Amino acid sequence: MNEKGILIILSGFAGSGKGTIIKELLKKYDNYALSVSATTRKPREGEEDGVHYFFKTEDEFKEMIAKGELLEYANYVGNYYGTPRAYVKEQLAKGMNVILEIETEGALNIKREYPDAVLIFVMPPSVEEIHNRLKGRGTETDEVIDKRMKKAGFEITVVDRYDYLMINDVLEESVELFNSIVTCQHMAVSRNRDYIEDKKREFEEYLSRK
Amino acid sequence: MNEKGILIILSGFAGSGKGTIIKELLKKYDNYALSVSATTRKPREGEEDGVHYFFKTEDEFKEMIAKGELLEYANYVGNYYGTPRAYVKEQLAKGMNVILEIETEGALNIKREYPDAVLIFVMPPSVEEIHNRLKGRGTETDEVIDKRMKKAGFEITVVDRYDYLMINDVLEESVELFNSIVTCQHMAVSRNRDYIEDKKREFEEYLSRK
Numbered sequence: 464m465n466e467k468g469i470l471i472i473l474s475g476f477a478g479s480g481k482g483t484i485i486k487e488l489l490k491k492y493d494n495y496a497l498s499v500s501a502t503t504r505k506p507r508e509g510e511e512d513g514v515h516y517f518f519k520t521e522d523e524f525k526e527m528i529a530k531g532e533l534l535e536y537a538n539y540v541g542n543y544y545g546t547p548r549a550y551v552k553e554q555l556a557k558g559m560n561v562i563l564e565i566e567t568e569g570a571l572n573i574k575r576e577y578p579d580a581v582l583i584f585v586m587p588p589s590v591e592e593i594h595n596r597l598k599g600r601g602t603e604t605d606e607v608i609d610k611r612m613k614k615a616g617f618e619i620t621v622v623d624r625y626d627y628l629m630i631n632d633v634l635e636e637s638v639e640l641f642n643s644i645v646t647c648q649h650m651a652v653s654r655n656r657d658y659i660e661d662k663k664r665e666f667e668e669y670l671s672r673k
Numbered sequence: 674m675n676e677k678g679i680l681i682i683l684s685g686f687a688g689s690g691k692g693t694i695i696k697e698l699l700k701k702y703d704n705y706a707l708s709v710s711a712t713t714r715k716p717r718e719g720e721e722d723g724v725h726y727f728f729k730t731e732d733e734f735k736e737m738i739a740k741g742e743l744l745e746y747a748n749y750v751g752n753y754y755g756t757p758r759a760y761v762k763e764q765l766a767k768g769m770n771v772i773l774e775i776e777t778e779g780a781l782n783i784k785r786e787y788p789d790a791v792l793i794f795v796m797p798p799s800v801e802e803i804h805n806r807l808k809g810r811g812t813e814t815d816e817v818i819d820k821r822m823k824k825a826g827f828e829i830t831v832v833d834r835y836d837y838l839m840i841n842d843v844l845e846e847s848v849e850l851f852n853s854i855v856t857c858q859h860m861a862v863s864r865n866r867d868y869i870e871d872k873k874r875e876f877e878e879y880l881s882r883k
Contacts, residue, residue, distance in 0.1 A: 628869065650838055659829070670823065
């Protein structure tokens with residue numbers, strides 16, 4: 464069967480809880496690896512280089528682009544964000560399923576280059592719930608919340624181009640749903656063409672011995 | 674989210690254990706229904722009408738064909754076998770996932786008419802293992818085993834046209850793998866277009882109130 468890892472792109476509205484799903488998934492299963500992004504944005508309090516991000520200067524980042532070291536990159540409000548290619552390749556080859564948590568734009572770019580990537584979009588059960596979760600954080604101004612809601616209103620228009628839609632209601636269930644998607648992808652005939660060819664040969668040999 | 678049931682076609686070599694997987698699945702989960710085939714073959718010892726098969730005369734069966742009451746049918750060694758359409762439709766509408774355990778020919782016919790059907794092929798871990806399982810039953814002559822192995826050698830050539838490949842090694846794991854496939858299919862964006870459209874409208878309304 465398919466022993467290569469699967470590249471999973473996870474996106475979702477602010478407040479969808481996608482970060483928590485990944486955290487719990489990594490705790491529960493040992494065949495997932497989380498890709499760490501490179502960025503030119505300054506580290507925030509508590510953020511560690513190599514854990515939360517690889518922090519780069521703009522020159523360093525541009526060199527990574529020039530050398531083709533990034534799977535995808537984008538610029539948001541003056542800062543670059545990108546996915547280092549080497550780590551992803553290495554983990555996939557080891558059979559690890561690699562998760563990238565990225566914005567819709569980057570997600571769709573990756574899907575164009577790697578049609579085998581699995582795109583999952585997470586959303587809360589209702590639009591009101593998104594608003595309530597953002598409000599509930601207590602850390603965001605009404606203006607920021609409005610901005611995020613508008614962004615979500617744009618993001619919903621590209622969900623059609625994802626592969627799977629997950630409604631994050633109960634965290635533990637969501638972790639299992641996420642794992643179901645990846646488990647089932649490993650069994651997809653399209654990912655097991657070589658295995659099937661091997662079995663055909665095995666049969667031919669067996670039957671020719673009769 | 675998609676509340677309609679999913680039509681699942683399960684095929685597999687003789688000795689693949691697909692019957693046992695279905696039996697355990699139906700015991701464990703209550704959202705699956707097994708479709709019962711109609712046939713003109715005579716009931717064997719212990720087989721009940723409406724449980725193992727709907728036993729029909731050839732005239733009755735031909736009338737079902739004429740009235741379009743069968744989802745698919747085929748003739749094997751002089752007997753007709755077919756899938757009654759009404760039961761499948763009714764169960765799918767109720768949100769039950771309906772399993773048809775049928776031969777590869779019927780499976781591919783159904784996929785042509787219902788591209789939404791999910792085709793799963795089950796096989797044992799190795800070709801030798803198929804032989805051993807058939808031999809182990811102790812009820813089949815070497816001639817019958819040879820015939821089944823040749824049939825399997827043909828079946829493997831159409832597995833490419835299935836959606837998923839399941840290696841049945843440990844029964845309990847296989848039951849979970851089967852359920853993963855169906856769970857993940859319910860989350861497929863292609864099955865949730867209406868839900869996504871509803872969400873788009875919900876956002877439009879929310880944002881227009883701002």
